[in-house]
Amino acid sequence: MSDTQHEKPMNDEEIRTDGGTDTGESFRQRVMDNPKPGAIWLTVLVLLIAPELGRFVDWMLALGGGIKFIFDGFVAAPAWIGSNFEDSLGFVAGAFATDITALLMLFVLAALLRGYLPFHPDTRLGLDLSRSRRVWFERGFLTTVFAAVTAVLVFTPLGALLRNEVGFYVGVLDSIGDMQTLISRETIPNHGYQTPAGDWEGTFLGLSPRYAWLTRFLLVWVYAAVFIGWLWQGYNVFREHYRAMDWTPRDDVIDRLRSHSWGVFGIVVVLGFIVLALFAPAIATYPIQENVYQPYAEDSEFKYFNEESGEVEMAHHGDANLDSRSQGEGSGTVSINEYDEYGRYAPLGTTPSGEDMMTHIAYGAQTSLTIAFVSITIAVFLAMLLSLASAFYGGIVDLMTIIGTDTIISIPIFVLVLMMSVVFSQGDVWIAEPMDGGFLLALIYAFAYMPGMWRSIRGPSLQVAQEEWVDAAKSYGQRPLAIMRKHMAPYVMSYLIIYGSLLIGGIIIVTSALSFLGYGVTEPTPEWGRLISDGRNAVATESWHVSTVSGAMIAIVVTGFNALGDGIRDAIDPQAEANATGNAGGGA
Amino acid sequence: MSQQLASSDSTTREKREKLVEVRDLKTYYGDSGMFGGPPVKAVDGVSFNVFRGETLGLVGESGCGKTTLGRTLLQLEDATGGEVRYDGTDITELNSDQLYEWRRNAQMVFQDPDSSLNDRMTVGEIIREPLDVYEWETPADRRDRVRELLETVGLRPEHYFRYPHQFSGGQRQRIGIARTLALEPDFMVLDEPVSALDVSVQAEIINLLEDLQEEFGLTYLFIAHDLSVVRHICDRVAVMYLGNIMEIGPTEELFTDPANPYTHSLLSAIPAPDPTDTAERITLHGTPPNPRYPPSGCPFNTRCPARIRPPEYEHLDDEVWQGINTLRDVLLERKRADRSIRERIRERLGRQTRFATVEETYDELFGGLQIPANAESSIEQIVEHASNNDEEAALDVLTEEFGSICESEKPEYHTVSETGRKSFCHRHDGEHRQPSQVLEERY
Numbered sequence A: 001m002s003d004t005q006h007e008k009p010m011n012d013e014e015i016r017t018d019g020g021t022d023t024g025e026s027f028r029q030r031v032m033d034n035p036k037p038g039a040i041w042l043t044v045l046v047l048l049i050a051p052e053l054g055r056f057v058d059w060m061l062a063l064g065g066g067i068k069f070i071f072d073g074f075v076a077a078p079a080w081i082g083s084n085f086e087d088s089l090g091f092v093a094g095a096f097a098t099d100i101t102a103l104l105m106l107f108v109l110a111a112l113l114r115g116y117l118p119f120h121p122d123t124r125l126g127l128d129l130s131r132s133r134r135v136w137f138e139r140g141f142l143t144t145v146f147a148a149v150t151a152v153l154v155f156t157p158l159g160a161l162l163r164n165e166v167g168f169y170v171g172v173l174d175s176i177g178d179m180q181t182l183i184s185r186e187t188i189p190n191h192g193y194q195t196p197a198g199d200w201e202g203t204f205l206g207l208s209p210r211y212a213w214l215t216r217f218l219l220v221w222v223y224a225a226v227f228i229g230w231l232w233q234g235y236n237v238f239r240e241h242y243r244a245m246d247w248t249p250r251d252d253v254i255d256r257l258r259s260h261s262w263g264v265f266g267i268v269v270v271l272g273f274i275v276l277a278l279f280a281p282a283i284a285t286y287p288i289q290e291n292v293y294q295p296y297a298e299d300s301e302f303k304y305f306n307e308e309s310g311e312v313e314m315a316h317h318g319d320a321n322l323d324s325r326s327q328g329e330g331s332g333t334v335s336i337n338e339y340d341e342y343g344r345y346a347p348l349g350t351t352p353s354g355e356d357m358m359t360h361i362a363y364g365a366q367t368s369l370t371i372a373f374v375s376i377t378i379a380v381f382l383a384m385l386l387s388l389a390s391a392f393y394g395g396i397v398d399l400m401t402i403i404g405t406d407t408i409i410s411i412p413i414f415v416l417v418l419m420m421s422v423v424f425s426q427g428d429v430w431i432a433e434p435m436d437g438g439f440l441l442a443l444i445y446a447f448a449y450m451p452g453m454w455r456s457i458r459g460p461s462l463q464v465a466q467e468e469w470v471d472a473a474k475s476y477g478q479r480p481l482a483i484m485r486k487h488m489a490p491y492v493m494s495y496l497i498i499y500g501s502l503l504i505g506g507i508i509i510v511t512s513a514l515s516f517l518g519y520g521v522t523e524p525t526p527e528w529g530r531l532i533s534d535g536r537n538a539v540a541t542e543s544w545h546v547s548t549v550s551g552a553m554i555a556i557v558v559t560g561f562n563a564l565g566d567g568i569r570d571a572i573d574p575q576a577e578a579n580a581t582g583n584a585g586g587g588a
Numbered sequence B: 001m002s003q004q005l006a007s008s009d010s011t012t013r014e015k016r017e018k019l020v021e022v023r024d025l026k027t028y029y030g031d032s033g034m035f036g037g038p039p040v041k042a043v044d045g046v047s048f049n050v051f052r053g054e055t056l057g058l059v060g061e062s063g064c065g066k067t068t069l070g071r072t073l074l075q076l077e078d079a080t081g082g083e084v085r086y087d088g089t090d091i092t093e094l095n096s097d098q099l100y101e102w103r104r105n106a107q108m109v110f111q112d113p114d115s116s117l118n119d120r121m122t123v124g125e126i127i128r129e130p131l132d133v134y135e136w137e138t139p140a141d142r143r144d145r146v147r148e149l150l151e152t153v154g155l156r157p158e159h160y161f162r163y164p165h166q167f168s169g170g171q172r173q174r175i176g177i178a179r180t181l182a183l184e185p186d187f188m189v190l191d192e193p194v195s196a197l198d199v200s201v202q203a204e205i206i207n208l209l210e211d212l213q214e215e216f217g218l219t220y221l222f223i224a225h226d227l228s229v230v231r232h233i234c235d236r237v238a239v240m241y242l243g244n245i246m247e248i249g250p251t252e253e254l255f256t257d258p259a260n261p262y263t264h265s266l267l268s269a270i271p272a273p274d275p276t277d278t279a280e281r282i283t284l285h286g287t288p289p290n291p292r293y294p295p296s297g298c299p300f301n302t303r304c305p306a307r308i309r310p311p312e313y314e315h316l317d318d319e320v321w322q323g324i325n326t327l328r329d330v331l332l333e334r335k336r337a338d339r340s341i342r343e344r345i346r347e348r349l350g351r352q353t354r355f356a357t358v359e360e361t362y363d364e365l366f367g368g369l370q371i372p373a374n375a376e377s378s379i380e381q382i383v384e385h386a387s388n389n390d391e392e393a394a395l396d397v398l399t400e401e402f403g404s405i406c407e408s409e410k411p412e413y414h415t416v417s418e419t420g421r422k423s424f425c426h427r428h429d430g431e432h433r434q435p436s437q438v439l440e441e442r443y
Helices: A027-033 A036-089 A091-116 A131-155 A157-177 A209-242 A249-258 A261-278 A288-293 A317-323 A357-393 A395-409 A413-427 A434-465 A468-475 A480-517 A528-538 A545-572 A574-579 B002-012 B066-073 B096-103 B123-133 B139-152 B157-161 B169-181 B199-216 B227-233 B251-256 B261-268 B318-336 B341-348 B358-366 B373-387 B391-402 B435-442
Strands: A301-306 A311-316 B018-029 B040-051 B055-059 B081-086 B106-109 B187-191 B219-223 B236-241 B244-250 B413-415 B422-424
Touching: A027 A209, A036 A091, A036 A157, A036 A209, A091 A131, A131 A157, A131 B096, A209 A261, A249 A261, A249 A545, A261 A357, A261 A545, A288 A317, A288 A357, A301 A317, A311 A317, A357 A395, A357 A434, A357 A480, A357 A528, A357 A545, A395 A434, A413 A434, A413 A480, A434 A480, A468 A480, A468 B106, A480 A528, A480 A545, A528 A545, B018 B066, B018 B219, B040 B055, B040 B066, B040 B081, B040 B219, B040 B244, B055 B066, B055 B227, B066 B106, B066 B187, B066 B219, B096 B106, B106 B169, B123 B139, B123 B157, B123 B169, B139 B157, B139 B169, B169 B199, B199 B227, B219 B227, B227 B251, B236 B251, B236 B261, B244 B251, B244 B261, B261 B435, B318 B358, B318 B373, B318 B391, B358 B373, B373 B391
Parallel strands: B055 B219, B055 B236, B106 B187, B187 B219
Antiparallel strands: A301 A311, B018 B040, B018 B081, B236 B244, B244 B422, B413 B422
């Protein structure tokens, strides 16, 4: 990172004078001094979001739902532990265990949030405590505050009131989320029926379903491209007008990444994958609820032109699916870019059970993305914590980490994942419910891949722990956690991003492999690997598209993530490319 | 030993206040594990004082323990034994809270400006961090203080938002110095602060350090291996060898009239700019001993040019002495080496092992040398013991025949001048000739 600006001689003229020189200025002040570029950018951003507001709110609600799911799990934990005690030791012990568990959890929360206290409660109370006592005092203080708030919420009507209040706001957001957006099935419908005259009824501008769908599909990509471009523009505006630093080491990394064509290919593929997942409701040819989940529900009925009777009739998706199965010779295969007998257009053909492939691919991307993202986030967090702690403290902490992770590594990763997913899904635990086991799978991946990640960043962690700036921080009494966060984590993080993006490819493949074997994500949640498995018998027939398309998607996305990882690696450390080509993948 | 040191210090420098008192300080590495073997004795019983406002230089070869000593003084390493008194408090005994409070008094400037600054942080953040740690005043005040510090060390306030990458080595060292000044310490350990810099920049940094000392009344422990820099900046100098201080005293005196044989050899390594200078260089043979297995007696005895010799061998040829010293090293090494069973069997069978035979060693060391008869018979006796794999007996003979007080006893600190300069050598005890005379004669 040191080549471009390193040892550049300083002279006074070079120092910029357009507001970046005064060191006292805050970001807010710089915005106030020169609001125009920022205001323009923000206005355009709002204009871009406005037509798709419903979709953005939907994403937020989905994210909120995920957080609520985890939160509920934590809230349920004390009562669950308490009930276990109650079964064996009686009511009092159970209640006691519940309270203790709740207090312990609040204490952990307090310990995590203590650093963000804006004042020292002990000085307010006139106590002058030493540093470690102050830390304990503040933890205790925060725990007490949290416990009091919890008690008030649980034992008084205030809790119910608050819940109502939150429910009301969620309801408001829900109704915003239901609002029609520009690029949606409602605005650009692609499902209609042909009149005996041959015209299309119910489709966008009376176009045939093929072109109606294509219009929507293309609009999604244009919108996504413009939006992402505008976010990049926002970064440029910030960099040019509002950032205090003229130059940061990250600028060089970004510049190198931009000129790295393989890396740019990776970025494009990965962004495409993310857009495919996020816009799945708009890209899917039919609503997944009607086509896949509940094909015999009342809503899943549609009109179609029956050629035999020559009349417009009604049919359920479920019945129509039975006639459109792509199972090989003579099964009524609907291949790529074809209509089935019910006038339904299938851009990628149908699955062996007659469902629409495009719908499966788009929602399958959602499944893969969620699993990969959740598992990588957890694995990265754990691996970083363990490697920094073991590098910083060394000795017994290091040894325990090595023993623990080596134990996990010693089991082949696929066997481990297979075993755990069987055990947990047979055990019917509550975490196995979301996404038909997808969330559980994410947790299993985090557990199984974390040791490998830890291994691969162990070297860099040990290296950075030896740097003199870590000693310097110790010499002025910086706390160990702060040293790890400020002086070690940034150096390890870049490696984790690289390994993470390489591992995502592996996770997508393993997920598919599990689905292929009949484990992991089960029906009806769409998953690419299951499509390969379902269609593999018919590869040599006219139904070749089922396995081929899903297989090609996996190959492209995995290659994209690997390209992104390579690009970031070369951008972060230009020398690494020359030195060791196989190094980065070593830990995966 | 420590008592004696302390008392002689107080007689000569009563007026001056002691800021740091080090007593019999030991820092050993690697003695915690079960399988570690003997520890590395990086600092092995060191005592000295640092007076308020002075600059104490600490010189010595690489690996002699000077950096470890500096780090131990700041509690970056845990002392194995002894005490470090700062303003009367023993800081090796402080608990973590007290240590945190104490740390703002003493700071360190590191050797490598490339490695001592976290280059993912801006200069402002780097200098501000100590202030943040101690929650100094308000954040706005801290920013002002950083700008002030930048000016103090000769940088500009505008550099607040720059990254270390954008600065040269000298400028980076200035940033490091600004960071150490942030908490207004009294005592600073400068760990080779200029050795990574260009010569022209070295002078600037040295001048800056001198100015700062004057302005803020700082006390420095200046660790260096560049003797000319030490001579320029230091009031007193301590010379270290293998974890021990060999000589300590006022700079000029020590440089012009060294007492300890090690100081002699160190100073003779300074190249003289005078081409007519014919003074013989004292060349030290071999490398410093492994600090895991320091020699018995005086730490310098294996390489000392003025080692006390038994009277009957006083005039033995230098090369023979060198051979004897090497032979002793080899024997010690053989004694330590664990011989595997396999190797013993190979030896029995007359096969080659990774140990050269003693005869080979003998030929290599003494082949072609004129050895007086009495010495020759002793050496042959040694070799015979050794070839029977009885290194113990061989070493006993060697010590009896060629050994002296240098190997058998640890020297004491002898005061060698009125200024309280002390030297760690047996030759000052009055029974032997002074090192300078001996060196004059031998070189």
